[in-house]
Amino acid sequence: CENVMTCPIRPIGSGNEHCPYDWLAVYDGRDEHSPLIGKFCGLGKFPFSIIGTSQYMYVEFVTSPAGPLLNTGFHFNVGNWPGHVETAGxxxxxxxxxxxxxxxxxxxxxxxxxxxxxxxxxxxxxxxxxxxxxxxxxxxxxxxxxxxxxxxxxxxxxxxxxxxxxxxxxxxxxxxxxxxxxxxxxxxxxxxxxxxxxxxxxxxxxxxxxxxxxxxxxxxxxxxxxxxxNTRFGDPVPNTLCDEVMYAWKHPGGRLRSPLNSLIFKRTGGSDVRCQYKFVTDRRLYARAIIEVNSVSFKELPYNSNACTRCHEERVDKLVIWEERDKFQNNLACFCDNIPRAVRVISSADQMNLEMIVQGQHAITSYFKNPNPLFEATYEFAHGPLCGPITLGPSPDGELVFPYKKALAMVAGPMAPPEHHYRREKCIWELKVASQRDLWLNLEKARFAERSCESAKIEVYLAGRLEPRFVVCPENISLARDLPILTTAELGATGADQEPLPVLIQYTGDGQPGKNIFRLVWTELFHLPRNPDGSLSASLLQDGGCDFRCPGDTQVCIPRHLLCNGVANCPNVTHTSTLAQLTRHIEWNLEQLGLLHEANEYRQLVLHDESPEICLRRDLSELPYAKLALITLGLCAMFALLIAILRRMCQGAPKQSGLQHLQEDY
The missing domain is CATH 2.60.120.290 (Spermadhesin, CUB domain)
Structure with missing residues (x-):
């Protein structure tokens, strides 16, 4: 329709159905073979801009054979539009x-x-x-x-x-x-x-x-x-930001560090970032967890007034190690500053927790996209059933036996899992010592399957020491029977009435039952104080704790009940002491035992707590003669009564026989 009086003005349209006569075609490319953006026709202003996908666009104008009467063609502007940012993909x-x-x-x-x-x-x-x-x-x-x-x-x-x-x-x-x-x-x-x-x-x-x-x-x-x-070291805890659980049967040991995913420092909304790592054993008998913290690297904040002086109380970035005991949190260690050396923490039960706490007000600025670890540590699970009870003492004497006999059926029986027969065992015992007592350890019995220290090793650690006080292994087994006395000062006692921190005894070796066996005996020794003139201070020799002075120049003594108990409780110092030192306390010991009249006979002998000369005489002198007399009289009375009963029975038998014959005659 070309009639200006009767034909309506055709609006801008697109597509073949709307543009049968004249149209303007726009292609997204160099020529007509490129993708067609659209065909446009009609009268008016096109309401949209058209943006191509590249730096080329192709425009084609087509008219009908009749030609237009009223239409005057088209007009468009061409301009540039910013292209895409280069995408890495x-x-x-x-x-x-x-x-x-x-x-x-x-x-x-x-x-x-x-x-x-x-x-x-x-x-x-x-x-x-x-x-x-x-x-x-x-x-x-x-x-x-x-x-x-x-x-x-x-x-x-x-x-x-x-x-x-x-x-x-x-x-x-x-x-x-x-x-x-x-x-x-x-x-x-x-x-x-x-x-x-x-x-x-x-x-x-x-x-x-x-x-x-x-x-x-x-x-x-x-x-x-x-x-x-977002790599995890254990099992993630659902619905938590970064908590993990290390189960002993799935993650028996390995390394640990602050979360590799630094995005956690941006997702707390200003609240403190808390990541808790729980170490759970398989509830074996006496099992425990070990964490060794190797480094702590929290950032120093220039405007933070809280110093790392009271780690548990201060609001600072910190690493806390604790365990639950009797439904209360028992803090084991706390770190809020760099540590000069590794620190080892051992649980006293089958679970332990390590928690990293970062203050929320500076978590993003300090640690988001920070590649350096805030802490690094290693962990392992130790102390299986063969190790026995964790805590020993305090007691005047005692013994540590490996393997623990009550657990042998558990790990060596027909129902035992196969891995127990080849498992490398690590045992850690805590030996508590009474206040104001020295400690002497004696490896009384040991049998190791191999002669190498790699197969078995016993280490003794004192509180606060990173290196063992002494090490016993098959290579130096002959020296293990002359271990030095651990004095009260070495044990770290802080007060007269306070127990020192426990001594740690660690065994590392083959866990196959029967392959390695040892018996370690301990004795608490009373250390004799001296007066300024060098004589012994008798004022402290009380409460029956010093009844027998050990031979030599050790200045230690033991109570009476440890004499002749089948175990050597006095240190063996015969090879390091003179004869005069070894015999200096003979008269005093004999007097305490009531054997002073034997002093001349034993003057040149070295009497220790298991000497036959003491034990035989002491056993005879301590026999309960009154009780023995009463027991003898009682036995004699019972024997006489038994004889009387038998005689009575024998006398009654002939009378019954004669009566029976008389009845037969009648």
């Missing part, structure tokens, strides 16, 4: 991307970037961004800039909601069950600088448009993504 098809951790690393950038579609795209377009990390990594996505507008230049009109949408999936594909967030053009609000974090190595972002667009998406966004190492 692999493009598949028109707009599907694989953004991998390797590609980001190759680009030497710390964060990857991708933008919303800023050019034309047809209706029912779907573009995807698969952000893929390595195993053990998680993905973070955030939008520094995000605007949501109404669809301004649609190719196809759409009256419903969500004509265009952007969906984030916690998955490696568009899984409807794993949607984190969906943004729509009609009802969503943009979320700038909010972290969207995956729970797996993949995050999937998909843009969908039902309408298409001539000039770009109505969802304008600038997206950043990066990867964080």
């Amino acid at each position: 692999i493009k598949h098809g028109v707009c599907d991307w694989l953004l991998s951790s390797d590609s980001l690393k190759d680009s030497s950038a710390s964060e990857g970037i991708f933008l919303s579609i800023a050019h034309w795209y047809p209706p029912n377009t779907s573009c995807s961004y698969h952000i893929k990390g390595h195993p053990g990594e998680i993905v973070r996505l955030y939008f520094p800039s995000f605007r949501i507008n109404r669809i301004e230049s649609p190719i196809l009109k759409y009256e419903g909601d969500c004509g265009e949408s952007l969906t984030i999936y916690d998955s490696d594909h568009a899984d409807p069950a794993r949607i984190i967030k969906t943004f729509c053009d009609t009802f969503s609000r943009p979320m700038e600088k909010v972290d969207f974090v995956s729970t797996s190595p993949s995050l999937y972002v998909q843009f969908d448009s039902k309408t298409g667009s001539y000039s770009g998406s109505s969802l304008y966004y600038w997206a950043h993504y990066d990867f964080f190492n």
Whole structure:
């Protein structure tokens, strides 16, 4: 229709059905073989700009054979539009991307970037961004800039909601069950600088448009993504930020450090960051956990008034080791400053906890994307059933026997798991010593299957010492029977009435029952004080604790009940003392034992606590003669009564026989 009076003015239209005569065709490329953006015709101003996908666009004008009467042709402007930011990834098809951790690393950038579609795209377009990390990594996505507008230049009109949408999936594909967030053009609000974090190595972002667009998406966004190492050392605790559990049967030992995922310092909303590591044994008999803290590296804050003086009470960054005892938290160690050397902490039960606490007000600025560990440690589980009870003493004497006899059936019986027969055992005992007592250890019996210290080793540690006080192994077994006395000062006693910290005795070796056997005996010794003139201070010799002075120049003594008990309780110092030193206390000892009249006979003998000369005489002198006399009289009375009963029975038997014969005659 070309009649100016009767024909209506045709509005701007597109497509073959609307443009049968004259049209203007726009192609996205160099020639007519490129993708067709649209055919346009009609009268008026085209309401949209058209943005191509490259630096080329091809425009074709076609007229009908009749030619127009009223139409005057067309006019358009050409300009430049900023192109895309280079994306570190692999493009598949028109707009599907694989953004991998390797590609980001190759680009030497710390964060990857991708933008919303800023050019034309047809209706029912779907573009995807698969952000893929390595195993053990998680993905973070955030939008520094995000605007949501109404669809301004649609190719196809759409009256419903969500004509265009952007969906984030916690998955490696568009899984409807794993949607984190969906943004729509009609009802969503943009979320700038909010972290969207995956729970797996993949995050999937998909843009969908039902309408298409001539000039770009109505969802304008600038997206950043990066990867964080979320490797765990134990089993993650559900619904926690960074808590882990180390089960002995799954993680028998290994290294430990602050979370590799520094994103946790950004996700607490200003509250303190707390990461708790729980060490749980398999509830074997007497089992325990060992943590060795190798380094602590919290940052010093210039405006922080809290100093690391009272670690448990101060609000500072710290590392706390504790265990639950009787439903109360028993603090074992606390670190809020760098440590010069490794510190080992041993549990007294089957569970122990290590907790890292970082103050929330500076967690992001100090530790977010900080590659250095805040702490490093190692852990292991030790003290199996063969080790027996953990705590020994305090008692005047006692013995430590390996293997523990009551546990042999558990680990060596027909129902025992196979690994027990080949397991390398580590035992750690705590030997408590009474206040104001020296300690003497004596390896009374030992049998090792091999002659190497690698196969078996007994180490004795004093409180606060990193190195063992002495080591016993098959190579020096002959020296183990002359171990030195551990004095009260060495044991670390702080007061006259306070017990020193326990002595740690550690055995490391083959755990196969019967392969290594030893019996370690201990004795608490009373150390004799001396007056300024060198004589013994008799004022402290009380309470029956010093009844026998050990031979030699050791100045120690033992109570009476430890004499002749079958165990050598006095140290063997015969090879380091003179004869005069060994015999100096004979008269005093004999007087205490009531054997002073034998002094001349024993004057040249070395009498120790198990000497036959003492034990035989002492046994005879201490026999309970009164009790023996009463027992003898009782036995004699019972014997006489038994004889009387037998005689009575024998006298009654002939009378009964004569009466029987008389009855037969009648």
